[in-house]
Amino acid sequence: MxxxxxxxxxxxxxxxxxxxxxxxxxxxxxxxxxxxxxxxxxxxxxxxxxxxxITNVEELKGITLDGKHLRIGALVTHTEIEESDLIAKHAPLLKAAAPHIAHRAIRNLGTWGGSLAYGDPAAEWPACSLALNATMIIHSPSGERRVAASDFFIDLYTTSLEPDDILVATEIPIADSAQVFCFQELARRHGDYAVAGLAAVAQKQGDMLTQCKFIFFSVGATPLMAGKTQSWIDGKNLNEQLIVDAVKTAREEIEVIADLTNSAEAKQHLVGVLLERALKQMMA
Ligand SMILES: Cc1cc2nc3c(=O)[nH]c(=O)nc-3n(C[C@H](O)[C@H](O)[C@H](O)COP(=O)(O)OP(=O)(O)OC[C@H]3O[C@@H](n4cnc5c(N)ncnc54)[C@H](O)[C@@H]3O)c2cc1C
Known part of the structure; x- marks a missing residue:
């Protein structure tokens, strides 16, 4: 058509x-x-x-380091994120996630801001922006406003953007040396949208994870934060039993929705699989 x-x-x-x-x-x-x-x-x-x-609007372009924050312009492409040294150093979760988005031809054109504004629950960037405590910088005729990622994704393909808003950029606190992260995604073929995915970030102190953020995507109407699971793990010595209990907690708290090809039961199972893999990787 x-x-x-x-x-x-x-x-x-x-x-x-x-x-x-x-x-x-x-x-x-x-x-x-x-x-x-x-x-x-x-x-x-x-x-x-x-x-x-909007592709000629300079104010929407570029990745810059501004004190303790990275500023990612809305027009920055998925490929630019994948190849940026600033991203690799200060937001490595994004570098790990980028290759999972579609194929190179799409990553060369598709943008950070377009993905966030569209609010697809199966997309990688909304989940990563939540895990990294991102702030959306939005302009409208009445000026600038800042919205935390946790208040931005409202429902299926619905964000807090109003019709006269333009998402200009996103600010992300830069990673410190204690930050560990893991990006996990299960897809039928590389480049397909995820059947289920997880963006995880925490601070690591010895055998403990603190300030955990576990954001599951492609399982509900928006990316979903596993708040109870985060609290369960936070500040405890990580061992096999804690991981078993965390997996059970995550499967109970994440309210999954089936999609056209995957049942809710399958997605619920995958939530646990992804979390177990992430915890083991983050402690390795
Ligand atoms: C075959 C295929 C596979 C794909 N696979 C994946 C995948 O695995 N993971 C994934 O995340 N994405 C995937 N995508 C989507 C791709 O990543 C898109 O690039 C992205 O979702 C939208 O970015 P865009 O710049 O192309 O936005 P556009 O298509 O130009 O716009 C998307 C929406 O956002 C709005 N918008 C754009 N920019 C702004 C702004 N600055 N402020 C306010 N509103 C704005 C537009 O009005 C529109 O409603 C796939 C796409 C295709 C075609």
Whole structure:
């Protein structure tokens, strides 16, 4: 199928883009890498009257180190994240996750901001942004606001972005030397969306993990934080029994939803498998 007809504009600055978006109203769509939006247009799942191409907006580009935070512009592509030395050093979870996103051709065009804004529960970046305590920097005609990742993903494909908002960048606290992380994903073939995945981050002190963040994705309507499991592990010596108990806690607390090919029971089982692998890797 072909998309319905639409007008196309390509603003050259953030101010201009916000102005065009405000004027066009709810009938407009931003387009970044187009790797999700173009498919929904061609299937006529979305029929905007105006496409606003933001790829010339400099304010949305680049990865920079700003004191104790990394700033990742919304237009940074998945490949740029995969290949960035700053990311490898200060947010290694993202480097580990990037190769799991689709295939290289899609990673060359698809963007960090497009993935977060779309809010696909099976996507890697929403889960990673939660695990890393990211802050979303959002601009609208009324100014800038900052939203914690924990308040950003609201429901299936639904974020706290309003129709006149542009996600400009994300700030992530940089990793310190005690931080350990693990990215685990189970997919039918490499490059497919995950059947289930886990982004895990913690501080390691001897045999103990503290400040644990375990975020499961592709199991519910949004990425899901395993709060009880995190508390269960936090500050205790990690041993075989603790891992068995943590796996049981995670399977009980994560409310999984079946998808078209995987039952809820299968996903619940995988939640435990991913957690066990992650804990063993983080303590190794
Ligand atoms: C075959 C295939 C396989 C894929 N596999 C995976 C996968 O395994 N994992 C994964 O995570 N993704 C996967 N994707 C999706 C891909 O990662 C997309 O690039 C990403 O989801 C969206 O980024 P984009 O820049 O292409 O956004 P676009 O398609 O341009 O836009 C997506 C949505 O976000 C909005 N948007 C974009 N930028 C902004 C912004 N700055 N502020 C506010 N709203 C904005 C748009 O209006 C639109 O609604 C796959 C895509 C394809 C085609």
């Amino acid at each position: 072909k998309s319905a007809a639409f007008d196309y504009v390509k603003p050259g600055s953030l101010t201009e883009a916000l102005g065009v978006l405000a004027e066009a109203g709810e009938d407009a769509r931003l387009i970044a890498g187009g790797q999700t939006l173009l498919a929904t247009l061609n299937m006529r799942l979305s029929e905007p009257s105006v496409l606003i191409d």
